[in-house]
Amino acid sequence: MSETGANPCLACGACCMSYRVSFYWAEPEAAGLPPAMTEQLTPHVACMAGTNAARPRCAALQCGAGGGVACTVYAHRPSPCREVEIGDEKCNKARLRHGLAALAALAV
Numbered sequence: 001m002s003e004t005g006a007n008p009c010l011a012c013g014a015c016c017m018s019y020r021v022s023f024y025w026a027e028p029e030a031a032g033l034p035p036a037m038t039e040q041l042t043p044h045v046a047c048m049a050g051t052n053a054a055r056p057r058c059a060a061l062q063c064g065a066g067g068g069v070a071c072t073v074y075a076h077r078p079s080p081c082r083e084v085e086i087g088d089e090k091c092n093k094a095r096l097r098h099g100l101a102a103l104a105a106l107a108v
Helices: 027-031 079-083 089-097
Strands: 022-024 038-040 045-048 061-063 069-071
Touching (some): 022 079
Antiparallel strands (some): 022 045, 038 045
16 A cells, blocks of 8 residues: 555645644643744634634645645644544545545544
């Protein structure tokens, strides 16, 4: 199986272009997320840069040649990003928003 076949996220990125990724303001520093990758929303809430726009697109999303995508801060991504799972409700809602077929949830 190809790398993108094993992990459909590597050919998608729909969630990174669908939602505002907001979290407690201190989370990014504790996770080692670069300050340039976040925006302050309120005194206690921040979000990933680019996700608070009318047409969200996370600043950490990198598109490669041939349709591959990657998160440039994957190891340091905030908790909302870690909570989305392949084929869950948020994943499929984002995929449908971008004209992609829904995925089956992975068995745990």
